[in-house]
Amino acid sequence: MSATVSPLAPKSYPDMPVLRGVRMATAAAGIKYKNRTDVLLMVFDEPAAVAGVFTRSKCPSAPVDFCRANLPTGRARAVVVNSGNANAFTGVKGKAATDLTARSASDAVGCGMDEVYLASTGVIGEPLDATKFAGVLGDMHGSATGDFWLEAAKAIMTTDTYPKVATRTAEIGGVTVTINGIAKGAGMIAPDMATMLSFVATDADIAPAALQALLSEGVGPSFNSVTVDSDTSTSDTLLLFATGKAAADGQVKVESADDPQLSGFRAALNDLLKDLALQVVRDGEGARKMVEVTVTGAESDAAAKRIALSVANSPLVKTAVAGEDANWGRVVMAVGKSGEMADRDRLAIWFGDVRVAVNGERDPDYSEEATTAVMEKQDIVIRADIGLGHGTATVWTCDLTKEYVAINGDYRS
Numbered sequence: 001m002s003a004t005v006s007p008l009a010p011k012s013y014p015d016m017p018v019l020r021g022v023r024m025a026t027a028a029a030g031i032k033y034k035n036r037t038d039v040l041l042m043v044f045d046e047p048a049a050v051a052g053v054f055t056r057s058k059c060p061s062a063p064v065d066f067c068r069a070n071l072p073t074g075r076a077r078a079v080v081v082n083s084g085n086a087n088a089f090t091g092v093k094g095k096a097a098t099d100l101t102a103r104s105a106s107d108a109v110g111c112g113m114d115e116v117y118l119a120s121t122g123v124i125g126e127p128l129d130a131t132k133f134a135g136v137l138g139d140m141h142g143s144a145t146g147d148f149w150l151e152a153a154k155a156i157m158t159t160d161t162y163p164k165v166a167t168r169t170a171e172i173g174g175v176t177v178t179i180n181g182i183a184k185g186a187g188m189i190a191p192d193m194a195t196m197l198s199f200v201a202t203d204a205d206i207a208p209a210a211l212q213a214l215l216s217e218g219v220g221p222s223f224n225s226v227t228v229d230s231d232t233s234t235s236d237t238l239l240l241f242a243t244g245k246a247a248a249d250g251q252v253k254v255e256s257a258d259d260p261q262l263s264g265f266r267a268a269l270n271d272l273l274k275d276l277a278l279q280v281v282r283d284g285e286g287a288r289k290m291v292e293v294t295v296t297g298a299e300s301d302a303a304a305k306r307i308a309l310s311v312a313n314s315p316l317v318k319t320a321v322a323g324e325d326a327n328w329g330r331v332v333m334a335v336g337k338s339g340e341m342a343d344r345d346r347l348a349i350w351f352g353d354v355r356v357a358v359n360g361e362r363d364p365d366y367s368e369e370a371t372t373a374v375m376e377k378q379d380i381v382i383r384a385d386i387g388l389g390h391g392t393a394t395v396w397t398c399d400l401t402k403e404y405v406a407i408n409g410d411y412r413s
Contacts, residue, residue, distance in 0.1 A: 005161045008282035008290055008378065008398070014167050016149035019180050020203045021048060021243025023144035026155040029133040032084025032122055037155040039133040041140040042079040042199065043109055048241040050076040050117065051212035053219050055236035061088035063118040064237060066098045070114045074208030076241055077111035079199060080118050080137065081156050083184070087120040087128040088234040097130040104134035108141040119197050119237045121184060122158050153182040156197055159407055160184050164279040170204075170268035173261050175251035177204040181272050185228075185280040196223060198238045198276055204265060205244040205253040213257030214266055215240045222273035225305070225395045227312050228284035229404070240269075281396045286403025289321050290396065294383045298391030303340040305393035310338035311382065318400035321380060326371035328356040335384055346387030351375065 022044055026037040052071050054064050080101050087094050102116045109116075120128060153163030164183040169176055181200035206214075215238065223238060247253065254262055282290055293312045298304035311317055311334040320327040328349050335342050345360035352374035355363045374380060 006283045006287055008287055009162045010279065010282075013150060013163070013165055016165055016167050016180055017178055018146035019178055019201055019243070020146075020245035021046065022201050022241065023146050024148040024152045025140035025144040026148075026151055027133060027136050027140055029082070029136070031082055031128070031132060037151070038083045039136070039140075040079075040081040040152050040155040041105070041137055041144060042152070042201075043141055043144050044077050044241065044243060046243070047075040047077055047115065048201070048243045049074055049206060049208040049211050051208060051215040051240045052117075053215055053238045055233060057234050057236070059089060059234050061086050061120060061235045062090060062094035062098045063087055063120045064235060066102065066118050067237060067239070070117060073114050075115050076117055076239075077115040078105045078109045078117070079239065080105050080116065081197060081199070082120050082122075082128070082133060083156050083158050084122040085120060085126055085128045086122045086124050086235045088124045090125065090127050093127040097128040100130045100134050104130075104137045108137040117239055119235070119239075121156065121197050121235055124234060149180055149182060153184070156182070156184040158184065159285055160283050162283060164276055164283070166272045166275040166279070168268040168272045170265040172204055172246070172251050172254065172265055175246055175249045177202055177246045177251065177265065179204075179265075179268055179272050181276050183276040183280055185283070196233065196236050196238070196280060198223070199241075200239070200269075200272065201241040201243065202269075203243050203245040205247040205251050206242045206262075207253065207255045210254055210257040210259070210262070211240055211242055214262070214269060217257075218266075218270045218273045222270065222277040225393075226277045226281045227309060227395060227397045228281060228287070229313075229400070278396055281398055284398035284404075285407045286401040286405075287398035288378075288401055289399040290379045291318075291321055291398060292379070292381045292394060292396055294381065294392070294394045295386065296383065296392045297386040297388055298393075299341050299389045300391040301393055302391070304386075304391035305395065307335055307338040307340050307342070307384065307386065308393045308395045310334045311384065312395045312397035315400055317382075318397065321375070322399035322401045324372065324375040326351055326356065326368070326375050331382060331384060332357070335386070341388055342386050343388060348385045348387065350381075350383040352377070352381055
């Protein structure tokens with residue numbers, strides 16, 4: 001954890017309620033960081049339904065492979081997460097580390113290895129010594145408690161400067177259910193999931209297939225719409241668990257994602273996923289400003305998103321934001337290089353509420369003073385209207401500062 005907390009950090013954390021059916025414990029195993037927790041165990045004393053979304057990287061980590069293999073069972077009893085080492089690009093040693101961890105967890109919890117889920121975050125290419133924490137999982141299982149969400153979020157941090165937590169409630173058939181989530185991520189963040197781990201749990205009673213459909217749909221406008229530095233990690237893992245404990249209150253099990261009773265739950269889940277995703281961007285390595293990029297008037301929504309990401313991922317746009325320089329020419333550049341249809345003479349660009357360019361040239365009423373005032377804010381909105389169709393998209397990013405280079409220039413040391 002960095003010495004200074006991001007200036008974009010939340011001013012307070014929500015009170016995270018105990019969620020029926022899940023307990024957690026953390027330990028300090030000294031994997032990379034000294035004197036801080038770096039292992040998290042989540043335990044479901046009765047099998048929970050599980051859904052997952054993972055990195056689209058063609059070089060996934062050993063834990064991602066492990067989770068993908070177990071996901072078709074739809075059942076979870078334990079999750080083991082470590083920070084400080086990604087266990088990625090570690091060959092047969094990586095697989096041996098996941099096997100040892102899973103076997104230790106299954107022994108500790110009393111479940112099958114196919115009911116264990118693993119996630120690792122940190123340095124790529126360094127073998128993970130799972131013996132450092134495999135032996136403590138039994139003790140962690142014994143001490144695990146429900147009132148532990150913030151501590152759990154702290155245990156999975158790497159270069160994060162603050163823990164990321166969120167909670168929501170919803171109704172399913174008149175029964176109130178709770179959704180809690182934690183996430184980590186600060187760098188190597190780009191759509192298709194990012195160096196991003198997130199674990200979300202609900203006491204709702206929802207079948208695994210329905211849960212998977214909800215999650216797969218929910219990541220589009222949330223985790224897959226954020227970028228810190230355009231780099232997609234090897235390790236992205238987002239897992240959603242449903243303990244089913246709301247059945248005791250009379251909630252009837254939901255089998256299909258199309259069930260109209262899920263409308264409130266879907267909205268609450270999507271809101272929570274967006275909350276966590278934006279907390280990740282607001283903790284972008286070295287970030288001082290949050291940037292919302294909206295593209296309208298593109299040929300399609302997909303085209304709008306690609307253009308928005310071209311703007312959000314441009315180092316020149318991001319450094320201009322860092323320097324509070326209203327250099328709208330860089331937005332023109334990023335729109336033009338996106339590969340999507342654009343018409344120079346129809347393009348209009350806004351920084352905040354100030355239109356800086358229209359009809360393919362600088363706005364005749366352009367005011368450097370008004371635009372600079374926008375750039376001096378902590379939260380900046382950039383909008384580009386392509387003028388060709390009805391496609392729209394919004395993505396979120398942060399500025400690119402000297403601190404980002406410093407953090408990543410000596411990440412392994």
